[in-house]
Amino acid sequence: MRLSPTSLRTRLLLLVAAAFVPAAMLTARNIRADREESLADVRTRLARLLAQADADNDAAIQSGRRIVATWAEVPDVHSGTPAECAAAFARLARFAPAVASPTRININGVIDCGGRTPGSIGVNVANNPLFQQVLASDSAALGPYIAADSTRAALVPVNMPLRDSNGRLTGMISVGIRLDWFERLTRNADLPPGTLATVSDSSGLLLAHYPASPLVGKTRPGLAARFAEDRKRGAEERGWVVRNTLDGVRRLVSHERLQSTPGSLVRVAVAMPPEVAFAEPNRRARVRVTLLLGTALVALLIALYGAHVVVLRDVDVILRATRRLGSGDLSARTGLDDRVGEIGQLAQSFDAMASQLEHRQERMRHAERLESLGTLAGGVAHDFNNMLTAIVGSADLALTHVPPEHPAHDDLLTIKSSASRSSTLTRQLLDFSRRGPLVTRPERLDQLVQESAALLTRVVPATVSIDVHTHSHRLAQVDAGRIEQAIVNLAVNARDAMPQGGTITIALDDHDVTQDDGTPVPPGQWIRLQVRDTGTGIPPEVLRRIFEPFFTTKGAGEGTGLGLSMVYGTVQHHGGHVQVDSVVGRGTTVSIWLPATSAEHFATASPPSVSTPLAATVRVLVAEDQPEVRLLIKRVLERAGYAVQLAADGNTALHMALSQLDSSLVLVTDYDMPEVRGDELALALREQLPTLPIVLMSGFASDGWPASLVGSPGVALVEKPFSPDSLLQAVLAARQ
Known part of the structure; x- marks a missing residue:
């Protein structure tokens, strides 16, 4: 069975697969939450481990303070000869297994008893700042941590001034407290393989390392850089970060600051490989993903078979009926009236669509008739405007010769008023045909x-x-x-x-x-x-x-x-x-x-007087296809003193104008005319005489005239129906 990328079967399978997207997203979310929870557990575990290490270190230092304070009170230690002091150290050390390398320094700064090595006797440390600091105080003080070696653990020195029975300062005692807690930490914490544990200071000196490393006691510049980096991000005291350790392996690193001398920074750190922290979450993630993929595969197989049996057979029937209908067979039906559900609704909808096709075709014919009616309405309005122009103009002309007391005067006013109100009907017809202008005032x-x-x-x-x-x-x-x-x-x-x-x-x-x-x-x-x-x-x-x-x-x-x-x-x-x-x-x-606006804002200049004297040589060429309008315009213009030429179409007007084209000519033209329209006539004459005054007449919106023509100087617009005064004012406006 072939699956086309655009077939319904493929789309159904994709839909089933898409239904598993939320489950996949939920599984991914659970896996992520599981990993975050495991990471939080590891962080908590390491934080507790380091906190315990810090507490053990504090306890060891506190014990060392008590020990050094007790030893400083022993007479052989503060006032005895070097031999008596050495014997006292040996005797006291049996009761303090955590103490290593007890040392006495006399008042002159010379080591005269004990020391870390036999060669320490006689060494002068008088200029050591720590020696001077201890002598100036009356309490125990810590010294710099001492790195571990192959024979012992790392040490933290505890120092205290020595005074004899008379209170006189005789020197200083220093004892090293073994960091045994570090060994217990690495032995009892059950650290996973690949985990590192270190004690180091901010100078980069590696004091202790688990597992054992030859780098202990050496300064690592990269280690000092990590201290500086943590200080910048505010994690100097304690912190948690994922970074590459000095061996180049990416690990989860947690660290805790230890008690140390003022001005120095010593900390213990544990670094664990991420795969160790995420081992159990990764195992659970594999189980979840396997279960999801297996369920999705079974669902796709069921959907593939079910789609063919339940859906696609009926869809094929509908497709065949659709092809018949597309070929022009209006009798095409699915025959699936007994089906229920969406397929049944689709089949019934198709059958209803086929049954309504003839009705829709009738509605299309009705819409075409409405469109034709709109076109007819526009044409009727145009012709009606021409008739109204003749009626209104003739009534205006007649009123100029009939005094108000004449019996016909009121009749003429009624004719003019009725014709003017009829212009509202033409505007409605133009609106219906979508040819009406937006007239604002x-x-x-x-x-x-x-x-x-x-x-x-x-x-x-x-x-x-x-x-x-x-x-x-x-x-x-x-x-x-x-x-x-x-x-x-x-x-x-x-x-x-x-x-x-x-x-x-x-x-x-x-x-x-x-x-x-x-x-x-x-x-x-x-x-x-x-x-x-x-x-x-x-x-x-x-x-x-x-x-x-x-x-x-x-x-x-x-x-x-x-x-x-x-x-x-x-x-x-x-x-x-x-x-x-x-x-x-x-x-x-x-x-x-x-x-809002104001009347003053829209106040226009007073129209020119229609009785302005005109030169006898001014000729007005009237291009109008309606004879009654054409004759009315001729009568109005001739009474105003113009010489008038009449043309019944644009072609005739073009030949008449070109035969005598000079500055005395004024063109008055309608828009809709046979053969040559008014805009074509006006543009053709403007090419020959760019200063030609033009009056544009139309019963439609002025939108039909070209913008290049309407916006140019010497062009006036007049809409039908117009009065004689409106026409004369338009002619004067075009000439001025």
Whole structure:
């Protein structure tokens, strides 16, 4: 049986193997914990061992102090002849087996009794600092430790001044106390093979070593460096470290400082190989790993067989049905309706998917019809704008000739007003086709909120009340329609969150934000619009996604998932910020922060007077495919004194302009025209005459015009429907 890396069988086996990952991690954790516990046990054991060694050393030194104090009181020792002193030493030594090399030094600093060797007699130590220090004191003092040799253990000298029966200073006595505890330590501690035990001082002198070593009594520079290293890391008194010992072997090293002379540092250390410390944990680790691998192997074999019997046979049936469906056979079914569990659900889902394919195709056709409807709506809005332009313009022209008292004056005003209101319908159609512009102007948001609240009474049930609190009197540069739609979207969501009824609160207030306010917006003047409800609230996992397009928690057919994303996009386009706070079971508050502005900030220069005298030589070339709009523009411009040329399409306008292209020409062009569009016409003429004044007309958003054209000097924009004054002002603005 072959296993493909991408086959379901392989993936199932990998899944089973992955199921053992936690067990492997737990096993590794247990092994690590076992090793750490064993290491802790070794540390504790060595610490106790070294503490006992330190205590034994202190006891030996204390015993030596008592011995030397007792011997110093013996007359033959402090006042006898060298022979009498030697006899006294021999006699006293029988009762003090721990003492070695007793020595008497007379007041002149000459060794006259005892000594470590026969050659010590007569040696002068008067200049030895220790000799001078002992004579200056009245108590026992330690001397430097003496390394062991082949005949005896290491010694620690204990020294004391000698005085005769009259209290007169006669010299000094020094006795060496054998470090017998070191031998007991290495003999009774049952140290594992490969373990080292040493006594050394900070100069690098090796005083004692287990097992026996020829290096005892020699100074090792590397040993002195270890003392300095431990001093730097604060482990001078006692410590624990894993390091290479002087023989190059990596060991666990524990050390303890011993009592010594002031200014010197002597310590005992035990170094144990890690494999000795971890021998038992390693054995248990091998057992654990073997058990884990064996269990995993058995599980994989069971999974391999079970996957084929329980899962893969049915999966193959589903795959065959899928291939048939992919080849165009819409009658393909799995025939596994009697299966239970996930495989049964998969088969049923496949069959349901195949059954719904025709329905989905119908929905796709419906979506295509909606797209076509949007395109149609944009075209209708364009044509409707052309008609409204002719109606509004003609009404304006007629009003200039009809006095207010004339009976037709009010009728003309009604025609103009109705046509102007109809432009709102074209804007909605353009929004539906996504061709509508974002038109902003300074607005009082308190008035906008009140108007929106009035609209909401038609969309909320009687069980939901609406409270409006407006405390803002600032202006904001907004598209009123978009902000109103955002308020309605938020209110509808709030309504849906309160199926049993509740309260929607719309609050508006001004804020002067400083650096430390904790608000989500930078310092400045802001207007905060809040929509609060007393509904069910939003869970945290949903709250993170509410602004995602097409994300909705509503049932099928109850929401598009675009409402809040449109709110977010609208606020972002206005330079604002959206903040959502929600508590499950208590309600939700959506805060919209919009930057405040002032009327003065948006005040523009007064438009040029439309009655400005014009040179008779100024020619205006009008490119417009709608005859009623074209004729209206001709009438408006001719009444203002312009010479007007008309072209019904861009190609005709291009030939007419090129035939007489000079500085007296002004181009007024629509965007959508047959053959040559308005932007193509304007760019072609600008190549020939870069200073050509151009007025751009369109019923769509100005986004259709190239940015290089709109942003250049001598270009003015006018949106349909426009009044005669707006057209004349645009012509003058382009020429100026």
